[in-house]
Amino acid sequence: MLDIKFIRENVEVVKKSAIGKGFDINFLDELLRLDKDRRTLLGEIETLNAERKKNTDKEKGKEIKELLGKKETEFRLISEKFDDLMLRVPNLSADDVKIGSPEKNEVIKTVGEIPKFNFKPKDHVEIGQLTDILDIERGTKVAQSGFYYIKNDGVFLEQALINFAIHKLVKKGFTVLITPNVAKEKNVVGCGYQARSEKERQIYHIEGEDLDLIGTAEITLVGLHTDEIIDGEKLPIKYAGISSCYRTEAGSYGKDVRGILRVHEFRKVEMVVFCKPEDDLKIHNELLAIEEELWQELEISYQVIKMASGDLGSAAARKYDIEAWMPSQNKYREVTSTSSTTDFQTRRLNIRTKIDGQNIFPYTLNGTVFALGRAMIAIMENYQKEDGSFEIPKVLKDFVGKKVIEIKK
């Protein structure tokens, strides 16, 4: 959420930034009109309240009460609309972000060697069948398309990725958590994940409860401090959370239907940092560096993409993706994403920090450590051998307990 005062005084800046992100911002004039009406009414209500307090006359008291009732109803109506529109105003993109559609995304770095195979590389679905570590068909049978089983050594591989990641992150000063996989809608909306429309809703809702299945632990990690005041001395606070993630993937029918690249449920290790505004860039670079370090240690080739404004989404001010090499597709595919959301989320969730006696909204940043399904795909495909077996990256060997995952006899 942006500060309404900022919006009032910088309408053109807000418009320009939103258009750069590809958002329809036609409602901005209505928002400003509602803001004006809302404040006028609030003034009237407060004056009436003050009168009511002082008044001792019976007749006049009743009069005031009646008028107050009308004004309050009107106020509530306007406020509701106002709040709704406020939530639809996207965050500003950072100054260093290129304005433009996703085609303007920039590859800022390519690291590592693309593996050369003297056979036609298989995809993870085939490798998963041959090694018997994935059962996608039965996931579909028991649950639905987009759900899958991980079996046998696959289980150890996923656990290995988690362990490898959290050991590293603890050393880097992160507090590790296993978070709830559900959260009240307030936290979902607070992080900027509200649906643009019901049709495109990405989040599963639990019927009859004020609970959504989380799409990422970002929601539960940022939500940790909802309605709290964080001591400025404690910043930066760094969290790494393990959770399941649920996505309806509405609007992406037909994309990546094969395998487990795009699914409704997966597990992920996610970083969230609360920091002082002036540390934004520094922390963002740190998060990206951690993500790169992990892929370097896995010895898998990757690219770092700096997203143009059109690919930022509502909350992000700046975003980098890492794309890892996927041999079966002969291209790099997204495996991590790290964003700065400035004070967009903390404003919505009323998370403040006290620095020298002053309350300000801290900045939040997030970044993927491992989207475990996608990391597994990358390992399976990049480390595959001709028969469909694959090696375990050196850094994971001790965690998995073996060097190769063999095909099932």
Place this chain on the structure above:
RNA sequence: GGAAGGUUGGCAGAGUGGUCUAAUGCGCCGCACUUGAAAUGCGGUAUCCCGGAAACGGGAUCGGAGGUUCGAAUCCUCCACCUUCCGCCA
């Protein structure tokens, strides 16, 4: 699922119809005293609205909504959440 108790400022916590401009304590910020610190003293300490360049001034806000009343933190109703006990259960 059943029952009881609770929700007040950064925290603890008082407050059962007007004097609440919300006690008191702690924390934090500033100032004074001090070589420095501690201790002490004084002042401040949230959010929103209006006016103002600012300093500041005025007003509103005691979980949410509704009701009773001239008047509600305080009484009544509903809702949300929290705690404890019971039941069920990994």
